[in-house]
Amino acid sequence: MTKDSHDNSMTAPRKSRRIVIVQFPEGASQKNGMVSMKKILSKKMALEIIKNFPRAKVLVVGDIMVDHFIWGKVVRISPEAPVPVVEIQSDSLLLGGCSNVLNNIFSLGGKVYGAGVIGDDDMGKRLLLEFRNRQINTDGIVVEANRPTTLKTRIVAHGQQVVRFDQESREPIRPSSVEKITKYIKKLRNDLGAVVISDYNKGVVTRQLLDSIRRVTSGKGISVCVDPKQNDFSLYKDFDIITPNHHEAGRAAGMDIIDGNDIAKIGKTLLKKFNFKALLITRGEEGMSLFESNDNTMHTAFPAEAREVFDVTGAGDTVIGVLALCVASGATFKEAAALANIAAGIVVGKVGTATISLDELKGVL
Numbered sequence: 001m002t003k004d005s006h007d008n009s010m011t012a013p014r015k016s017r018r019i020v021i022v023q024f025p026e027g028a029s030q031k032n033g034m035v036s037m038k039k040i041l042s043k044k045m046a047l048e049i050i051k052n053f054p055r056a057k058v059l060v061v062g063d064i065m066v067d068h069f070i071w072g073k074v075v076r077i078s079p080e081a082p083v084p085v086v087e088i089q090s091d092s093l094l095l096g097g098c099s100n101v102l103n104n105i106f107s108l109g110g111k112v113y114g115a116g117v118i119g120d121d122d123m124g125k126r127l128l129l130e131f132r133n134r135q136i137n138t139d140g141i142v143v144e145a146n147r148p149t150t151l152k153t154r155i156v157a158h159g160q161q162v163v164r165f166d167q168e169s170r171e172p173i174r175p176s177s178v179e180k181i182t183k184y185i186k187k188l189r190n191d192l193g194a195v196v197i198s199d200y201n202k203g204v205v206t207r208q209l210l211d212s213i214r215r216v217t218s219g220k221g222i223s224v225c226v227d228p229k230q231n232d233f234s235l236y237k238d239f240d241i242i243t244p245n246h247h248e249a250g251r252a253a254g255m256d257i258i259d260g261n262d263i264a265k266i267g268k269t270l271l272k273k274f275n276f277k278a279l280l281i282t283r284g285e286e287g288m289s290l291f292e293s294n295d296n297t298m299h300t301a302f303p304a305e306a307r308e309v310f311d312v313t314g315a316g317d318t319v320i321g322v323l324a325l326c327v328a329s330g331a332t333f334k335e336a337a338a339l340a341n342i343a344a345g346i347v348v349g350k351v352g353t354a355t356i357s358l359d360e361l362k363g364v365l
Contacts, residue, residue, distance in 0.1 A: 062098035062198030104321035115140030193328025267291035
């Protein structure tokens with residue numbers, strides 16, 4: 001299996017379609033703490049941040065998984081049950097979950113490390129080989145016997161997902177695995193600019209592991225960035241920045257989202273309750289909302305307009321990966337969020353779990 005440095009696939013790559021153009025209206029409101037893109041990040045500053053990517057070091061901790069896509073066409077309805085029969089034309093294995101975050105950082109030239117748990121199975125061995133082919137250190141990846149490597153299989157016909165089936169365990173990882181991951185973080189902590197916690201609620205991101213990460217990174221100047229999945233945000237309390245989608249944020253705050261005013265209330269509530277320095281809520285076609293803690297909570301809106309959206313699979317991985325890489329490269333949260341928003345606009349124009357390249361990112365600045 002040969003690898004292009006910007007390829008997310010574990011098998012022969014499937015050609016993907018683009019282009020997505022992300023627009024930030026010049027007239028974006030500056031009332032109520034909302035600021036336009038041009039006030040935050042100039043092209044010159046964006047390029048300066050990108051220039052620092054090769055020197056930035058980021059550790060990604062979380063649920064390692066593989067995304068398996070089976071591509072085909074529906075030829076008839078089964079005589080056995082009222083379900084479509086899909087004639088398979090091709091398939092592809094892609095790095096998913098925590099692995100996709102890691103690969104997004106790698107594809108942009110950052111120095112990235114991974115930590116998590118895989119099973120003692122063929123898919124786990126294949127993942128380790130993929131990381132080593134990219135010259136990514138695998139010392140933080142723990143192999144647990146009697147636990148499967150997480151595999152999500154999606155059957156797609158005529159551009160539409162027909163069904164998904166998962167092979168996984170959601171049982172918490174063993175205390176010995178937490179200890180091994182913690183020791184790995186201790187070994188790296190003096191060199192790291194950021195840590196990403198990529199939580200897919202598959203058993204790796206436990207309270208025990210999160211407490212260990214707090215203890216190990218405290219006072220080291222490391223920005224800890226969390227992509228949450230669990231509804232109880234007290235698990236993530238006191239970390240630097242968290243990136244829920246609007247559904248996750250609403251559930252965590254116990255509020256329904258009807259309009260933009262609700263987003264503002266949710267942002268302020270979560271910041272105050274869980275002591276985050278910043279909160280970046282991804283809102284799909286509405287863009288993103290960044291909330292930062294200071295005397296008066298600052299709300300910065302990033303409205304995005306994607307001309308073509310093919311697949312949102314893994315877009316959150318791109319957001320957290322680019323955000324953390326930018327912060328590790330010296331960017332403020334606002335600057336990092338602006339670049340993460342641009343990156344997300346590019347990646348949703350690709351089919352399947354995907355990454356972006358430096359040329360693509362620079363091309364839309």
